[in-house]
Amino acid sequence: xxxxxxxxxxxxxxxxxxxxxxxxxxxxxxxxxxxxxxxxxxxxxxxxxxxxxxxxxxxxxxxxxxxxxxxxxxxxxxxxxxxxxxxxxxxxxxxxxxxxxxxxxxxxxxxxxxxxxxxxxxxxxxxxxxxxxxxxxxxxxxxxxxxxxxxxxxxxxxxxxxxxxxxxxxxxxxxxxxxxxxxxxxxxxxxxxxxxxxxxxxxxxxxxxxxxxxxxxxxxxxxxxxxxxxxxxxxxxxxxxxxxxxxxxxxxxxxxxxxxxxxxxxxxxxxxxxxxxxxxxxxxxxxx
Amino acid sequence: xxxxxxxxxxxxxxxxxxxxxxxxxxxxxxxxxxxxxxxxxxxxxxxxxxxxxxxxxxxxxxxxxxxxxxxxxxxxxxxxxxxxxxxxxxxxxxxxxxxxxxxxxxxxxxxxxxxxxxxxxxxxxxxxxxxxxxxxxxxxxxxxxxxxxxxxxxxxxxxxxxxxxxxxxxxxxxxxxxxxxxxxxxxxxxxxxxxxxxxxxxxxxxxxxxxxxxxxxxxxxxxxxxxxxxxxxxxxxxxxxxxxxxxxxxxxxxxxxxxxxxxxxxxxxxxxxxxxxxxxxxxxxxxxxxxxxxxxxxxxxxxxxxxxxxxxxxxxxxxxxxxxxxxxxxxxxxxxxxxxxxxxxxxxxxxxxxxx
Amino acid sequence: xxxxxxxxxxxxxxxxxxxxxxxxxxxxxxxxxxxxxxxxxxxxxxxxxxxxxxxxxxxxxxxxxxxxxxxxxxxxxxxxxxxxxxxxxxxxxxxxxxxxxxxxxxxxxxxxxxxxxxxxxxxxxxxxxxxxxxxxxxxxxxxxxxxxxxxxxxxxxxxxxxxxxxxxxxxxxxxxxxxxxxxxxxxxxxxxxxxxxxxxxxxxxxxxxxxxxxxxxxxxxxxxxxxxxxxxxxxxxxxxxxxxxxxxxxxxxxxxxxxxxxxxxxxxxxxxxxxxxxxxxxxxxxxxxx
Numbered sequence: 001x002x003x004x005x006x007x008x009x010x011x012x013x014x015x016x017x018x019x020x021x022x023x024x025x026x027x028x029x030x031x032x033x034x035x036x037x038x039x040x041x042x043x044x045x046x047x048x049x050x051x052x053x054x055x056x057x058x059x060x061x062x063x064x065x066x067x068x069x070x071x072x073x074x075x076x077x078x079x080x081x082x083x084x085x086x087x088x089x090x091x092x093x094x095x096x097x098x099x100x101x102x103x104x105x106x107x108x109x110x111x112x113x114x115x116x117x118x119x120x121x122x123x124x125x126x127x128x129x130x131x132x133x134x135x136x137x138x139x140x141x142x143x144x145x146x147x148x149x150x151x152x153x154x155x156x157x158x159x160x161x162x163x164x165x166x167x168x169x170x171x172x173x174x175x176x177x178x179x180x181x182x183x184x185x186x187x188x189x190x191x192x193x194x195x196x197x198x199x200x201x202x203x204x205x206x207x208x209x210x211x212x213x214x215x216x217x218x219x220x221x222x223x224x225x226x227x228x229x230x231x232x233x234x235x236x237x238x239x240x241x242x243x244x245x246x247x248x249x250x251x252x253x254x255x256x257x258x259x260x261x262x263x264x265x266x267x268x269x270x271x272x273x274x275x276x277x278x279x280x281x282x283x284x285x286x287x288x
Numbered sequence: 289x290x291x292x293x294x295x296x297x298x299x300x301x302x303x304x305x306x307x308x309x310x311x312x313x314x315x316x317x318x319x320x321x322x323x324x325x326x327x328x329x330x331x332x333x334x335x336x337x338x339x340x341x342x343x344x345x346x347x348x349x350x351x352x353x354x355x356x357x358x359x360x361x362x363x364x365x366x367x368x369x370x371x372x373x374x375x376x377x378x379x380x381x382x383x384x385x386x387x388x389x390x391x392x393x394x395x396x397x398x399x400x401x402x403x404x405x406x407x408x409x410x411x412x413x414x415x416x417x418x419x420x421x422x423x424x425x426x427x428x429x430x431x432x433x434x435x436x437x438x439x440x441x442x443x444x445x446x447x448x449x450x451x452x453x454x455x456x457x458x459x460x461x462x463x464x465x466x467x468x469x470x471x472x473x474x475x476x477x478x479x480x481x482x483x484x485x486x487x488x489x490x491x492x493x494x495x496x497x498x499x500x501x502x503x504x505x506x507x508x509x510x511x512x513x514x515x516x517x518x519x520x521x522x523x524x525x526x527x528x529x530x531x532x533x534x535x536x537x538x539x540x541x542x543x544x545x546x547x548x549x550x551x552x553x554x555x556x557x558x559x560x561x562x563x564x565x566x567x568x569x570x571x572x573x574x575x576x577x578x579x580x581x582x583x584x585x586x587x588x589x590x591x592x593x594x595x596x597x598x599x600x601x602x603x604x605x606x607x608x609x610x611x612x613x614x615x616x617x618x619x620x621x622x623x624x625x626x627x628x629x630x631x632x633x634x635x636x637x638x639x640x641x642x643x644x
Numbered sequence: 645x646x647x648x649x650x651x652x653x654x655x656x657x658x659x660x661x662x663x664x665x666x667x668x669x670x671x672x673x674x675x676x677x678x679x680x681x682x683x684x685x686x687x688x689x690x691x692x693x694x695x696x697x698x699x700x701x702x703x704x705x706x707x708x709x710x711x712x713x714x715x716x717x718x719x720x721x722x723x724x725x726x727x728x729x730x731x732x733x734x735x736x737x738x739x740x741x742x743x744x745x746x747x748x749x750x751x752x753x754x755x756x757x758x759x760x761x762x763x764x765x766x767x768x769x770x771x772x773x774x775x776x777x778x779x780x781x782x783x784x785x786x787x788x789x790x791x792x793x794x795x796x797x798x799x800x801x802x803x804x805x806x807x808x809x810x811x812x813x814x815x816x817x818x819x820x821x822x823x824x825x826x827x828x829x830x831x832x833x834x835x836x837x838x839x840x841x842x843x844x845x846x847x848x849x850x851x852x853x854x855x856x857x858x859x860x861x862x863x864x865x866x867x868x869x870x871x872x873x874x875x876x877x878x879x880x881x882x883x884x885x886x887x888x889x890x891x892x893x894x895x896x897x898x899x900x901x902x903x904x905x906x907x908x909x910x911x912x913x914x915x916x917x918x919x920x921x922x923x924x925x926x927x928x929x930x931x932x933x934x
Binding site for chain 3: 010011012013014015017018019021022023025026029030031033034036037039040079082083085086087089090092096098100101102103104105106107108109110111112113115116117119120126127150151154183208209211212213214215219231232233235236239244247248251254255258259261262265266
Binding site for chain 2: 828831
């Protein structure tokens, strides 16, 4: 007498409750509000939307936002790799303190970072003073934006790389060395390919954070339209002029970019986790 | 308490984990579920425990329907493969857990809890570890604490998932004898899962051999070893030489007199290495072979012989080997003492040579 | 650091080590240490009394109070959501699980300014619910409720993101053991699950708290900057700075910087605890001799 029935309660309790809570919270706080943005934008015809999203000032702001974010993320990729390597592989006094300090940009409110960097790099600031004697003006120029975004993105590359560097088996490098590879060859051919997905992920995370950054940038940027005005700031100034529709159009563009970058990060992480799994299946078939 | 399992089935997506399982476990027996990994033995154990639900079929405890009973209400002691000790609780608290979470009116008073936990820790011979934490224990100690914790709620059935799987050989052997003695003292119906045939044969009252989600054979350790019901059981329990009728006419014909098998053109004969006698001259029903290698392994001597392209393995006692004085390349004749013939299945077994 | 005898196969030549070390420390010095130092130097530039006065200013006090209030309102919901989401994701299999994980990451990807705008579009005067809210005299935008809502949006992933990998690594054996020993769902959660995740939970709360207290962009859009009423501490910093009151701005900033330092310290301690617990987990799975 086989009993056919629906699945009984799962052994561990609380599945419906916890999933329900999570979905309700997520829907009320994130999905509904974001769809509100879409709803608002749908009042615009595509032509109107396009007009607003690609105005001269908007285009300039995209260029500045993307250019500075890209540059800052690149700086972070290079120095983040060095910092992560040094923090994992070398021992030096104060290492634990410095390691903890790497997270400062996560913990320090962006407004604080903004006014501090602006003060440091202004023409009579500690750094700005010397930079200007070399003829480099940082504060209130696009270069200032790069500095602020470098600060904001600094932990991403370091923190994604650190665990990966820790996981490298020393045997692999020893094997490469014993096969006659120089240290540079070992790094380029053996170590770096293993780090690359994490480096790319960290780079994308830093980039994605930089695109949306507002607080740390506005103080140091100078905010001159067409020259040093980032997109989030343009949204705010449109709001201040009660141009809600214009702000919405820009916000939709930013949101789409955010989704694309989120997708990119997820794909990267999936790729990093699976890229060597496809060909490790034993190829010895034949025998049952 | 007896356990009955009636035509149980379970799928995970497209994978059939269990298919038409019928099993009676009389009260007080120690039963081993034996099979290779992925054969469904752990799934069966978890269904008995109520950790997993069956798609079809029934589980009966002492004749009463228990299929829909929640794990919490089954009064089953479950020992996890990796012990699943509560890592932030001391050994004492781990064992006391089942008593402390009882409903208030059923819960023993603190002094009684203390007394019972102490008694259990004495039973598993680890009372001196009461204040330690799981991370401070060795694997064998953890295993025994996990067992004490499961016994604390006075379960009617004890279920153990690969109880010795994560231990090294020496600890394993000690612990399985200890489990056997413990079972003899407590006499609680117990089921344990293992992939180690030696473990199953040594510890269990009865062995359930499983493969591909089905039960291949149920029987006493002696029955399943000396009278395997299927080629799979033969190969899974110990070394075996497999012979095919078309290659080894002489041997496969040994039981050709059995009518049902006589009709099968393709038959397979199974002979254990220690059931083959080596002779210097031909006797009736013997197979000619050439000695390839002779290894002395502990008390045994293992001889590898070639019959055509097939390799045959024979185990002799040291005395017998000394009497035979075998040399490489020598021609000898092999005669089986015990042989079992099965109709050849359609290619599900590896051809030739010895099994496991 | 000195190389004695032969160099090991997996280390760089000495000169390169020093070069890398110098580059790394130099970079961190200019981008982390110097700004941190500057906050406190600027705050104390006019001496202790000026610093004290700047912080005892009623507007500064009200900003500190508001910031604490917002954090206090935001964290309980986030803790609840974090535990619920992590429990469902880590202990069960269901369709759309990876989509749910992606959605949880969403607030990290969206610009704070866009977040603020989104809620303005819903609750603002021209927003979807704007007319209705005005008719019922419910004030959300440019008032405390909106500040709390945007902060919730910004900070809700932190707890869940810490707990999901932790609970996945711990598996469900211990919970199943508790159930098979007769524990109820609540007993299992309180006695087994919660003690196992408490450090991860704390870690998430620390991060969420830091972000909640420091959020600027999103709050800036919806707060309306009403002094003494809807000015959080980061907004207060901005206003003073724009009024060229450097000492006042940096004094307020130094409070936030201290908060950041406390966060980093607490985070390091909790990280150390988590590392210890995972080591315990690792050793409890490896076989050993008795």
